[in-house]
Amino acid sequence: MNMRRTFFMIAACAGLLGGSEAFAQCDTIASICEKNITAEYIPDGQFYRALLREDEVAEFEATLFGGATYRVAACSGLSEGNLIFSVYDKQRNLLFSNKELNNEPYWDLVVANTLDVIINAELDPGKANSGCAVLLIGFKR
Amino acid sequence: MTVHKVYMWPATLLLAFGLAACGGPGQQGQADVAEDTTAAQTEGSNLLKVGDKLFSIPSPVQTVLLIHQMKTPYASGLPLAPERVGQFASKESQALALGVYGADLAYLAVYKDGQKALKTLKAVEELASHLNVANAFDKELMASFRNSINDEDSLLKLTGTAFRSADKYLKEDQRESVSVRVLAGGWIEGLYLTLGEGGSVLDPRVVARVAEQGHTLDNLIEMLGHDPGATELVASLKELATAYGQVKREYQFVEPTQDVGNKVTYINSTSKTEIAQEALQEIISKVRAIRAAITA
Numbered sequence: 001m002n003m004r005r006t007f008f009m010i011a012a013c014a015g016l017l018g019g020s021e022a023f024a025q026c027d028t029i030a031s032i033c034e035k036n037i038t039a040e041y042i043p044d045g046q047f048y049r050a051l052l053r054e055d056e057v058a059e060f061e062a063t064l065f066g067g068a069t070y071r072v073a074a075c076s077g078l079s080e081g082n083l084i085f086s087v088y089d090k091q092r093n094l095l096f097s098n099k100e101l102n103n104e105p106y107w108d109l110v111v112a113n114t115l116d117v118i119i120n121a122e123l124d125p126g127k128a129n130s131g132c133a134v135l136l137i138g139f140k141r
Numbered sequence: 142m143t144v145h146k147v148y149m150w151p152a153t154l155l156l157a158f159g160l161a162a163c164g165g166p167g168q169q170g171q172a173d174v175a176e177d178t179t180a181a182q183t184e185g186s187n188l189l190k191v192g193d194k195l196f197s198i199p200s201p202v203q204t205v206l207l208i209h210q211m212k213t214p215y216a217s218g219l220p221l222a223p224e225r226v227g228q229f230a231s232k233e234s235q236a237l238a239l240g241v242y243g244a245d246l247a248y249l250a251v252y253k254d255g256q257k258a259l260k261t262l263k264a265v266e267e268l269a270s271h272l273n274v275a276n277a278f279d280k281e282l283m284a285s286f287r288n289s290i291n292d293e294d295s296l297l298k299l300t301g302t303a304f305r306s307a308d309k310y311l312k313e314d315q316r317e318s319v320s321v322r323v324l325a326g327g328w329i330e331g332l333y334l335t336l337g338e339g340g341s342v343l344d345p346r347v348v349a350r351v352a353e354q355g356h357t358l359d360n361l362i363e364m365l366g367h368d369p370g371a372t373e374l375v376a377s378l379k380e381l382a383t384a385y386g387q388v389k390r391e392y393q394f395v396e397p398t399q400d401v402g403n404k405v406t407y408i409n410s411t412s413k414t415e416i417a418q419e420a421l422q423e424i425i426s427k428v429r430a431i432r433a434a435i436t437a
């Protein structure tokens with residue numbers, strides 16, 4: 001076995017181990033995040049996560065129904081406030097961001113009329129360089 | 142979720158060589174690498190994802206709650222009979238059926254049909270076991286279900302929690318195509334339950350809720366588009382999307398208001414949907430046809 005192959009073996013195994021470690025990290029973060037979807041909210045049944053590095057931005061789309069109250073919880077790392085999340089409408093008008101609110105780990109959205117939104121999540125560069133970002137959504141009855 | 146600026150090539154190389162290195166040497170091993178790498182690029186974890194997206198699909202529980210709030214009478218024939226669970230032989234049909242039964246469970250919970258809810262729960266448990274997500278429906282959770290069978294709020298929360306656990310497990314296990322099918326089954330069943338038993342005259346609130354699902358439908362088609370085994374389902378969803386093309390939607394941004402003390406933002410934007418009767422009938426018939434196909 002030559003040097004190059006040995007190098008790749010080590011790098012690959014490290015990469016794979018790193019990947020599973022990162023996913024295990026997502027699991028732990030999800031458990032922390034779930035605490036913010038408190039008893040009065042029904043989980044939407046989905047789990048949103050992304051592994052982020054530096055200035056990467058995770059983005060997903062959702063439809064929020066009129067007349068409903070949603071709770072969005074956003075977490076990364078083992079302490080709260082590492083993740084910046086922002087909610088935009090489809091015209092990219094900003095509806096909410098926790099950036100100016102000390103990166104609050106959760107926020108409620110009371111929706112008057114149904115709309116499609118885009119939710120962005122990114123790490124606060126002052127607090128984390130990389131990590132698993134987890135978003136959870138619940139709604140009130 | 143879409144992740145921008147993911148470093149795909151290093152990750153792909155690492156995975157390719159990792160499979161070769163950790164999987165053992167030899168020519169056969171190298172041939173396997175090429176196949177596995179391709180699979181990883183199409184259905185792999187978020188580490189490798191570039192350009193493809195994940196979306197939030199509205200919970201069927203919300204749809205069920207709407208029809209309950211409207212005091213729509215309970216229709217015992219609407220949910221899929223739990224006795225039919227054995228008919229779903231392939232993993233693909235089982236994933237769709239899991240979503241269907243999940244939505245039905247919410248329906249049975251809000252209409253307090255405890256007996257049928259328990260049977261449906263058994264069907265969910267069986268499908269979860271076939272799909273290797275039984276750990277999302279562990280003994281503790283199943284016991285909580287049984288103990289809360291007359292408490293609809295608890296049942297709805299438990300349903301949401303269990304399906305979120307299943308979704309998490311499937312994503313961690315890199316089986317996102319199964320996760321999407323579960324969501325698709327739940328979404329179609331939610332719509333089917335909303336449309337009710339027969340008639341074509343619907344409450345305007347139901348019409349509005351049905352009409353508001355166009356974007357979700359587009360998202361589902363995109364998500365299922367990565368699954369080569371879902372060609373037929375995607376084709377029927379595209380036909381439905383064509384019918385949805387006739388829905389007129391208006392949206393007007395209005396500045397939101399914020400109550401920082403209570404951590405609440407009020408989203409005040411306005412929206413309106415309009416749908417011609419003919420288009421509505423087309424949507425209704427296509428939703429029923431798709432539901433019939435996935436439960437056949």
